[in-house]
Amino acid sequence: xxxxxxxxxxxxxxxxxxxxxxxxxxxxxxxxxxxxxxxxxxxxxxxxxxxxxxxxxxxxxxxxxxxxxxxxxxxxxxxxxxxxxxxxxxxxxxxxxxxxxxxxxxxxxxxxxxxxxxxxxxxxxxxxxxxxxxxxxxxxxxxxxxxxxxxxxxxxxxxxxxxxxxxxxxxxxxxxxxxxxxxxxxxxxxxxxxxxxxxx
Numbered sequence: 527x528x529x530x531x532x533x534x535x536x537x538x539x540x541x542x543x544x545x546x547x548x549x550x551x552x553x554x555x556x557x558x559x560x561x562x563x564x565x566x567x568x569x570x571x572x573x574x575x576x577x578x579x580x581x582x583x584x585x586x587x588x589x590x591x592x593x594x595x596x597x598x599x600x601x602x603x604x605x606x607x608x609x610x611x612x613x614x615x616x617x618x619x620x621x622x623x624x625x626x627x628x629x630x631x632x633x634x635x636x637x638x639x640x641x642x643x644x645x646x647x648x649x650x651x652x653x654x655x656x657x658x659x660x661x662x663x664x665x666x667x668x669x670x671x672x673x674x675x676x677x678x679x680x681x682x683x684x685x686x687x688x689x690x691x692x693x694x695x696x697x698x699x700x701x702x703x704x705x706x707x708x709x710x711x712x713x714x715x716x717x718x719x720x721x722x723x724x725x726x
Contacts (some may be wrong), residue, residue: 551672554596559671562635563599564589565628571601571664572623573641575615582612590626592652597668599624599637602653602660605724613662616641622666625674630685632676639669655726 530536552559568585584590584601592600601624603613616622620640627634641664649663679685695703697717698710707713 551670553670555593555668559635560593563591563593563626566590566626568627570625571612573612573615574621575618580611580615599666599668600649600652601664601666603662603664604660604726613643616643616664624666632679634674636674637668637671639667641666658726
């Protein structure tokens with residue numbers, strides 16, 4: 527395949543941006559965006575570092591981030607697998623992107639900005655869950671924010687296609703293929719009970 531080598535060729539191929547796609551960009555968290563993000567329980571965090579890029583799903587049982595002020599979002603780093611790919615990237619290169627999703631909504635809200643990782647006690651305490659707190663918090667400074675039109679989620683039928691989980695490999699099957707577990711079915715059956723006390 528021959529790559530497209532210049533941005534000029536992209537402009538020739540696609541034409542001018544739709545004006546509304548530029549007009550909708552904001553530099554602060556407006557009341558409308560505040561309401562939308564406040565309803566989001568799921569976000570994809572994108573980071574970049576010396577080894578390359580990384581994306582990480584983040585979720586919670588309420589708002590996935592706290593809005594600290596008109597330009598700052600706080601994202602807790604709850605229990606995971608301790609790979610720390612996103613955190614390592616942010617410590618070395620603060621550029622981040624966030625993609626917020628709300629079940630049933632075909633729009634997506636995107637944020638680009640910079641971030642730090644902090645173990646600040648007050649920031650961690652904001653996310654207290656019955657005495658449990660995240661080990662660190664990602665503080666994102668918003669550079670730009672805008673909603674993404676609904677076409678991608680409409681094409682995918684993301685919220686309307688029904689449950690397709692039985693048609694794809696399970697976590698146990700991935701691990702069995704990597705020879706990390708001997709029995710995929712046993713792993714999958716045991717995982718919900720294993721994960722329940724480790725969500726926060």
